[in-house]
Amino acid sequence: METAETAAPAAVIVAIDGPSGTGKSSTSKAVAAQLGLSYLDTGAQYRAITWWMVHNGIDLTDPTAIAAVAGKPEIVSGTDPAAPTITVDGTDVAGPIRTTDVTSKVSAVSAVPEVRTRITELQRSIAVSAEKGIVVEGRDIGTTVLPDADLKIFLTASPEARAARRSGELKGADVKATQEALIKRDAADSSRKTSPLAKAGDAVEVDTTELTLQQVIECVVTLVEEKRAAK
Numbered sequence: 001m002e003t004a005e006t007a008a009p010a011a012v013i014v015a016i017d018g019p020s021g022t023g024k025s026s027t028s029k030a031v032a033a034q035l036g037l038s039y040l041d042t043g044a045q046y047r048a049i050t051w052w053m054v055h056n057g058i059d060l061t062d063p064t065a066i067a068a069v070a071g072k073p074e075i076v077s078g079t080d081p082a083a084p085t086i087t088v089d090g091t092d093v094a095g096p097i098r099t100t101d102v103t104s105k106v107s108a109v110s111a112v113p114e115v116r117t118r119i120t121e122l123q124r125s126i127a128v129s130a131e132k133g134i135v136v137e138g139r140d141i142g143t144t145v146l147p148d149a150d151l152k153i154f155l156t157a158s159p160e161a162r163a164a165r166r167s168g169e170l171k172g173a174d175v176k177a178t179q180e181a182l183i184k185r186d187a188a189d190s191s192r193k194t195s196p197l198a199k200a201g202d203a204v205e206v207d208t209t210e211l212t213l214q215q216v217i218e219c220v221v222t223l224v225e226e227k228r229a230a231k
Protein backbone atom coordinates (compact mmCIF):
# COMPACT_ATOMS: atom_id res chain seq x y z
CA MET A 1 0.00 0.00 0.00
CA GLU A 2 1.27 3.49 -0.85
CA THR A 3 1.70 5.70 2.23
CA ALA A 4 2.68 9.35 2.55
CA GLU A 5 6.27 8.16 3.16
CA THR A 6 6.48 5.94 0.05
CA ALA A 7 4.40 8.04 -2.39
CA ALA A 8 6.29 9.78 -5.21
CA PRO A 9 6.57 13.54 -4.60
CA ALA A 10 3.75 15.54 -6.21
CA ALA A 11 4.59 17.17 -9.54
CA VAL A 12 5.78 20.69 -9.00
CA ILE A 13 5.88 23.58 -11.46
CA VAL A 14 8.64 26.14 -10.94
CA ALA A 15 8.86 29.43 -12.87
CA ILE A 16 12.23 31.21 -12.95
CA ASP A 17 12.35 34.65 -14.57
CA GLY A 18 14.78 37.53 -14.67
CA PRO A 19 16.97 39.70 -16.89
CA SER A 20 19.84 38.37 -19.05
CA GLY A 21 22.82 36.84 -17.33
CA THR A 22 21.27 36.54 -13.88
CA GLY A 23 21.82 32.77 -13.90
CA LYS A 24 18.39 31.48 -14.93
CA SER A 25 19.61 28.71 -17.25
CA SER A 26 22.46 27.47 -15.06
CA THR A 27 20.30 27.49 -11.94
CA SER A 28 17.21 25.97 -13.58
CA LYS A 29 19.13 23.11 -15.19
CA ALA A 30 20.93 22.22 -11.95
CA VAL A 31 17.79 22.44 -9.80
CA ALA A 32 15.80 20.29 -12.26
CA ALA A 33 18.60 17.70 -12.45
CA GLN A 34 18.96 17.55 -8.67
CA LEU A 35 15.21 17.15 -8.07
CA GLY A 36 14.40 14.85 -11.01
CA LEU A 37 12.30 17.46 -12.82
CA SER A 38 12.08 18.39 -16.50
CA TYR A 39 13.63 21.65 -17.69
CA LEU A 40 12.46 24.13 -20.31
CA ASP A 41 14.59 26.99 -21.70
CA THR A 42 11.98 29.32 -23.21
CA GLY A 43 14.64 31.77 -24.42
CA ALA A 44 15.95 29.00 -26.67
CA GLN A 45 12.49 28.78 -28.28
CA TYR A 46 12.42 32.53 -29.04
CA ARG A 47 15.97 32.26 -30.35
CA ALA A 48 14.95 29.29 -32.52
CA ILE A 49 12.06 31.12 -34.17
CA THR A 50 14.37 34.13 -34.69
CA TRP A 51 17.01 31.87 -36.29
CA TRP A 52 14.33 30.48 -38.66
CA MET A 53 13.24 34.01 -39.65
CA VAL A 54 16.82 35.08 -40.36
CA HIS A 55 17.42 31.83 -42.29
CA ASN A 56 14.31 32.48 -44.40
CA GLY A 57 15.07 36.14 -45.13
CA ILE A 58 12.12 37.60 -43.20
CA ASP A 59 12.33 41.38 -42.72
CA LEU A 60 12.77 41.68 -38.94
CA THR A 61 12.09 45.42 -38.99
CA ASP A 62 8.51 44.64 -40.08
CA PRO A 63 6.30 43.17 -37.28
CA THR A 64 3.57 42.37 -39.85
CA ALA A 65 5.99 40.22 -41.86
CA ILE A 66 7.08 38.43 -38.66
CA ALA A 67 3.46 37.87 -37.58
CA ALA A 68 2.51 36.45 -40.98
CA VAL A 69 4.97 33.55 -40.67
CA ALA A 70 4.96 33.03 -36.89
CA GLY A 71 3.01 29.76 -37.23
CA LYS A 72 5.30 28.19 -39.83
CA PRO A 73 8.38 26.75 -38.11
CA GLU A 74 7.97 23.61 -36.01
CA ILE A 75 9.96 24.07 -32.80
CA VAL A 76 10.68 21.06 -30.60
CA SER A 77 12.33 21.36 -27.17
CA GLY A 78 13.91 18.39 -25.36
CA THR A 79 13.43 18.80 -21.61
CA ASP A 80 16.10 16.55 -20.06
CA PRO A 81 18.13 18.98 -17.88
CA ALA A 82 21.27 16.91 -18.49
CA ALA A 83 20.96 17.32 -22.27
CA PRO A 84 18.38 19.93 -23.34
CA THR A 85 17.78 20.07 -27.09
CA ILE A 86 16.13 22.42 -29.57
CA THR A 87 15.21 21.75 -33.20
CA VAL A 88 13.46 23.74 -35.90
CA ASP A 89 11.76 21.68 -38.62
CA GLY A 90 13.98 18.78 -37.55
CA THR A 91 17.28 20.72 -37.68
CA ASP A 92 19.38 20.91 -34.51
CA VAL A 93 19.85 24.65 -33.90
CA ALA A 94 21.40 24.55 -30.41
CA GLY A 95 24.60 26.16 -31.74
CA PRO A 96 23.28 28.65 -34.32
CA ILE A 97 20.75 30.21 -31.91
CA ARG A 98 23.61 31.45 -29.67
CA THR A 99 25.31 33.65 -32.29
CA THR A 100 25.55 37.39 -31.64
CA ASP A 101 23.44 37.92 -34.77
CA VAL A 102 20.49 35.97 -33.33
CA THR A 103 21.04 37.50 -29.86
CA SER A 104 20.85 41.02 -31.30
CA LYS A 105 17.63 40.25 -33.21
CA VAL A 106 15.64 38.08 -30.80
CA SER A 107 13.97 40.95 -28.90
CA ALA A 108 12.40 42.31 -32.11
CA VAL A 109 10.89 38.90 -32.88
CA SER A 110 9.80 38.07 -29.32
CA ALA A 111 7.91 41.38 -29.08
CA VAL A 112 5.45 40.37 -31.81
CA PRO A 113 2.14 39.21 -30.22
CA GLU A 114 1.57 36.41 -32.79
CA VAL A 115 4.99 34.97 -31.96
CA ARG A 116 4.27 35.10 -28.23
CA THR A 117 0.87 33.42 -28.60
CA ARG A 118 2.42 30.57 -30.59
CA ILE A 119 5.37 30.04 -28.24
CA THR A 120 3.28 30.44 -25.08
CA GLU A 121 0.91 27.65 -26.23
CA LEU A 122 3.89 25.41 -26.88
CA GLN A 123 5.34 26.16 -23.42
CA ARG A 124 2.06 25.41 -21.64
CA SER A 125 1.64 22.10 -23.47
CA ILE A 126 5.18 21.05 -22.48
CA ALA A 127 4.62 22.06 -18.84
CA VAL A 128 1.36 20.11 -18.42
CA SER A 129 2.89 16.95 -19.88
CA ALA A 130 5.87 16.90 -17.48
CA GLU A 131 4.86 14.04 -15.18
CA LYS A 132 7.23 14.76 -12.30
CA GLY A 133 7.11 18.52 -12.71
CA ILE A 134 9.25 21.06 -14.51
CA VAL A 135 11.46 24.10 -14.08
CA VAL A 136 10.60 26.65 -16.77
CA GLU A 137 12.85 29.68 -17.20
CA GLY A 138 12.33 32.89 -19.15
CA ARG A 139 10.98 36.42 -18.85
CA ASP A 140 7.19 36.06 -18.49
CA ILE A 141 6.74 32.58 -17.04
CA GLY A 142 5.43 33.65 -13.64
CA THR A 143 3.33 36.52 -15.00
CA THR A 144 1.81 35.04 -18.16
CA VAL A 145 2.81 31.53 -19.22
CA LEU A 146 2.26 29.71 -15.91
CA PRO A 147 0.55 32.16 -13.53
CA ASP A 148 -0.48 29.22 -11.29
CA ALA A 149 3.08 27.85 -10.92
CA ASP A 150 3.74 26.34 -7.47
CA LEU A 151 6.84 28.47 -7.03
CA LYS A 152 7.98 31.64 -8.79
CA ILE A 153 11.52 32.94 -8.54
CA PHE A 154 12.82 36.23 -9.96
CA LEU A 155 16.61 36.30 -10.25
CA THR A 156 18.47 39.62 -10.38
CA ALA A 157 22.14 40.72 -10.38
CA SER A 158 23.94 44.00 -10.98
CA PRO A 159 24.69 44.84 -14.63
CA GLU A 160 28.42 44.71 -13.79
CA ALA A 161 28.19 41.17 -12.40
CA ARG A 162 26.08 39.98 -15.32
CA ALA A 163 28.44 41.48 -17.91
CA ALA A 164 31.47 39.95 -16.18
CA ARG A 165 29.78 36.53 -16.20
CA ARG A 166 28.86 36.78 -19.88
CA SER A 167 32.29 38.07 -20.91
CA GLY A 168 33.86 35.13 -19.11
CA GLU A 169 31.67 32.84 -21.22
CA LEU A 170 32.40 34.61 -24.54
CA LYS A 171 36.15 34.38 -24.06
CA GLY A 172 37.89 37.70 -24.68
CA ALA A 173 34.66 39.71 -25.16
CA ASP A 174 34.80 43.34 -24.09
CA VAL A 175 33.01 43.70 -20.70
CA LYS A 176 31.71 47.24 -21.41
CA ALA A 177 30.27 46.29 -24.81
CA THR A 178 28.75 43.14 -23.31
CA GLN A 179 27.14 45.20 -20.53
CA GLU A 180 25.70 47.69 -23.02
CA ALA A 181 24.28 44.87 -25.16
CA LEU A 182 22.57 43.15 -22.25
CA ILE A 183 21.15 46.41 -20.89
CA LYS A 184 19.77 47.18 -24.36
CA ARG A 185 18.16 43.72 -24.63
CA ASP A 186 16.65 43.96 -21.13
CA ALA A 187 15.24 47.41 -21.95
CA ALA A 188 13.59 46.07 -25.12
CA ASP A 189 12.24 42.99 -23.31
CA SER A 190 10.92 45.07 -20.38
CA SER A 191 9.24 47.74 -22.48
CA ARG A 192 7.36 45.64 -25.05
CA LYS A 193 3.57 45.82 -24.82
CA THR A 194 2.85 42.09 -24.83
CA SER A 195 4.03 40.08 -21.86
CA PRO A 196 7.15 42.07 -20.93
CA LEU A 197 9.97 40.90 -18.69
CA ALA A 198 8.51 41.46 -15.21
CA LYS A 199 8.51 40.06 -11.70
CA ALA A 200 5.24 38.41 -10.71
CA GLY A 201 3.69 39.88 -7.57
CA ASP A 202 4.04 36.53 -5.77
CA ALA A 203 7.60 35.74 -6.95
CA VAL A 204 10.52 35.35 -4.54
CA GLU A 205 13.30 37.74 -5.62
CA VAL A 206 16.86 36.44 -5.28
CA ASP A 207 19.70 38.92 -5.88
CA THR A 208 22.58 36.75 -7.10
CA THR A 209 25.22 39.51 -7.35
CA GLU A 210 27.17 38.36 -4.32
CA LEU A 211 26.21 34.66 -4.48
CA THR A 212 28.04 31.81 -6.13
CA LEU A 213 26.08 29.71 -8.59
CA GLN A 214 26.12 26.86 -6.06
CA GLN A 215 24.58 29.11 -3.39
CA VAL A 216 21.79 30.15 -5.76
CA ILE A 217 21.10 26.51 -6.67
CA GLU A 218 20.92 25.52 -3.00
CA CYS A 219 18.58 28.41 -2.23
CA VAL A 220 16.18 27.44 -5.03
CA VAL A 221 16.34 23.70 -4.22
CA THR A 222 15.35 24.52 -0.62
CA LEU A 223 12.42 26.65 -1.79
CA VAL A 224 11.20 23.89 -4.15
CA GLU A 225 11.48 21.23 -1.45
CA GLU A 226 9.47 23.37 0.94
CA LYS A 227 6.74 23.76 -1.69
CA ARG A 228 6.74 20.04 -2.47
CA ALA A 229 6.47 19.16 1.21
CA ALA A 230 3.49 21.46 1.59
CA LYS A 231 1.57 19.99 -1.40
Ligand SMILES: Nc1ncnc2c1ncn2[C@@H]1O[C@H](COP(=O)(O)OP(=O)(O)OP(=O)(O)O)[C@@H](O)[C@H]1O
Pocket: 018, 019, 020, 021, 022, 023, 024, 025, 026, 027, 043, 165, 166, 169, 208, 211, 212, 213, 214, 216
Ligand atom coordinates in the same frame (compact mmCIF):
# COMPACT_ATOMS: atom_id res chain seq x y z
N1 LIG B 1 25.77 33.27 -9.15
C1 LIG B 1 26.65 33.20 -10.14
N2 LIG B 1 27.94 33.53 -9.95
C2 LIG B 1 28.83 33.50 -10.94
N3 LIG B 1 28.55 33.13 -12.21
C3 LIG B 1 27.30 32.79 -12.47
C4 LIG B 1 26.27 32.80 -11.47
N4 LIG B 1 25.11 32.41 -12.04
C5 LIG B 1 25.39 32.18 -13.33
N5 LIG B 1 26.69 32.38 -13.59
C6 LIG B 1 27.36 32.29 -14.90
O1 LIG B 1 26.89 33.39 -15.65
C7 LIG B 1 26.70 33.05 -17.01
C8 LIG B 1 25.27 33.36 -17.41
O2 LIG B 1 24.40 32.48 -16.72
P1 LIG B 1 23.08 31.92 -17.38
O3 LIG B 1 23.27 31.59 -18.82
O4 LIG B 1 22.57 30.84 -16.49
O5 LIG B 1 22.16 33.22 -17.25
P2 LIG B 1 20.72 33.49 -17.87
O6 LIG B 1 19.99 34.31 -16.86
O7 LIG B 1 20.08 32.22 -18.27
O8 LIG B 1 21.08 34.37 -19.14
P3 LIG B 1 20.24 34.65 -20.49
O9 LIG B 1 18.91 35.12 -20.07
O10 LIG B 1 21.01 35.71 -21.18
O11 LIG B 1 20.19 33.35 -21.23
C9 LIG B 1 27.09 31.57 -17.12
O12 LIG B 1 28.42 31.48 -17.56
C10 LIG B 1 26.97 31.05 -15.70
O13 LIG B 1 27.84 29.97 -15.43
Ligand SMILES: Nc1ccn([C@@H]2O[C@H](COP(=O)(O)O)[C@@H](O)[C@H]2O)c(=O)n1
Pocket: 020, 042, 043, 044, 046, 047, 106, 107, 108, 110, 111, 137, 138, 139, 140, 141, 185, 189
Ligand atom coordinates in the same frame (compact mmCIF):
# COMPACT_ATOMS: atom_id res chain seq x y z
N1 LIG C 1 9.96 33.84 -21.64
C1 LIG C 1 10.78 34.48 -22.52
C2 LIG C 1 12.08 34.04 -22.75
C3 LIG C 1 12.86 34.71 -23.64
N2 LIG C 1 12.34 35.76 -24.32
C4 LIG C 1 13.10 36.44 -25.38
O1 LIG C 1 14.15 35.61 -25.84
C5 LIG C 1 15.38 36.29 -25.70
C6 LIG C 1 16.49 35.29 -25.46
O2 LIG C 1 16.37 34.76 -24.15
P1 LIG C 1 17.63 34.09 -23.43
O3 LIG C 1 17.10 33.70 -22.08
O4 LIG C 1 18.03 32.92 -24.24
O5 LIG C 1 18.71 35.10 -23.38
C7 LIG C 1 15.15 37.35 -24.64
O6 LIG C 1 16.03 38.45 -24.78
C8 LIG C 1 13.71 37.75 -24.94
O7 LIG C 1 13.63 38.64 -26.02
C9 LIG C 1 11.08 36.18 -24.06
O8 LIG C 1 10.61 37.18 -24.66
N3 LIG C 1 10.30 35.54 -23.17
